[in-house]
Amino acid sequence: MTPQEIRNRLEFFRDLGIRELWVDRAAAPASAPPPPVAEHTPMPKPPANPIPLIPLAPEGDTLAAIQADIGDCRRCKLCEQRNRIVFGSGNPEARLVFVGEGPGADEDAQGLPFVGRAGQLLTQMIDNTMSKEGMTERRADMYICNVVKCRPPENRTPEPEEMEICGQFLYRQLMAIRPKAICCLGATAAKALLNTGVGVMKMRGNWYKWRDIPVIVTYHPSYLLRPYNQNAKREAWEDLKKVFHFVYGGK
Ligand code: SF4
Structure with missing residues (x-):
């Protein structure tokens, strides 16, 4: 998921009234963090299974x-x-x-x-x-x-x-x-x-x-x-x- 896609997704959840998110690390691919990317190096393709952002109910939600x-x-x-x-x-x-x-x-x-x-x-x-x-x-x-x-x-x-x-x-x-x-x-x-x-x-x-x-x-x-x-x-x-x-x- 690109940073822009993450930003869009966060705005979408905020619009729905969701103010808190957590990352389901158990669902994340168990790979080492990618090495730092040099300036002007083409960005690697996003992983096939991006870490899902799972909305949680806002605290005290009713x-x-x-x-x-x-x-x-x-x-x-x-x-x-x-x-x-x-x-x-x-x-x-x-x-x-x-x-x-x-x-x-x-x-x-x-x-x-x-x-x-x-x-x-x-x-x-x-x-x-x-x-x-x-x-x-x-x-x-x-x-x-x-x-x-x-x-x-x-x-x-x-x-x-x-x-x-x-x-x-x-x-x-x-x-x-x-x-x-x-x-x-x-x-x-x-x-x-x-x-x-x-x-x-x-x-x-x-x-x-x-x-x-x-x-x-x-x-x-x-x-x-x-x-x-x-x-x-x-x-x-x-x-x-x-x-x-x-x-x-x-x-
Ligand atoms: S409440 Fe109705 S209009 Fe709103 S998201 Fe659900 S189905 Fe769509």
């Missing part, structure tokens, strides 16, 4: 502060057709956070995540699984948000640039809540947090990590609404059971 920083956000083109920004909802001290892709029509109209048909299915699945497993928590005890906060036109998949820009708010939300586990609903959420293009079918059932927080990946409930996906529904119940026992089982 969901309210993040929402204030979002404001009437126009940082990406998803602002053009949205009616309402869908920030997230639930318990700000949740031990489990669900992350979906982006708001749909109902969410865009109400300003709340997962309130349409897919959201109702998710609520049913959460509440019924908890009750069957003899646990007292319900959807309201958890937190639910999306990778992008504005509805993509025609419910298309968010573009990488939109995910990168809005994803910074998601990362801050997760850092502010610091849940015991995160459940990614669908491939877009998995891509945003785990930087993978692997499909849900292959990822589900295993544990991953976002920073130091355990992550599980399962199907997006809108996928489960399709009548020919009954097998996936059964697998999603299994995934929920697994994450619920991990988070709430050993209280």
Whole structure:
């Protein structure tokens, strides 16, 4: 990454309200520092894997502060057709956070995540699984948000640039809540947090990590609404059971 690119990236984070960054040295290539460069020597090419700059939540960050920083956000083109920004909802001290892709029509109209048909299915699945497993928590005890906060036109998949820009708010939300586990609903959420293009079918059932927080990946409930996906529904119940026992089982 060139100094100019680093400067641009820092300005970008500052614009998002992020005032502190740290360098993930574990991810840095384990090579010796380059020798001093003589004047007029052509600059060496940047390394193939530059040290990633990872934004941290500003000290004392809260969901309210993040929402204030979002404001009437126009940082990406998803602002053009949205009616309402869908920030997230639930318990700000949740031990489990669900992350979906982006708001749909109902969410865009109400300003709340997962309130349409897919959201109702998710609520049913959460509440019924908890009750069957003899646990007292319900959807309201958890937190639910999306990778992008504005509805993509025609419910298309968010573009990488939109995910990168809005994803910074998601990362801050997760850092502010610091849940015991995160459940990614669908491939877009998995891509945003785990930087993978692997499909849900292959990822589900295993544990991953976002920073130091355990992550599980399962199907997006809108996928489960399709009548020919009954097998996936059964697998999603299994995934929920697994994450619920991990988070709430050993209280
Ligand atoms: S999707 Fe996110 S970054 Fe884009 S306008 Fe909406 S709130 Fe801003």
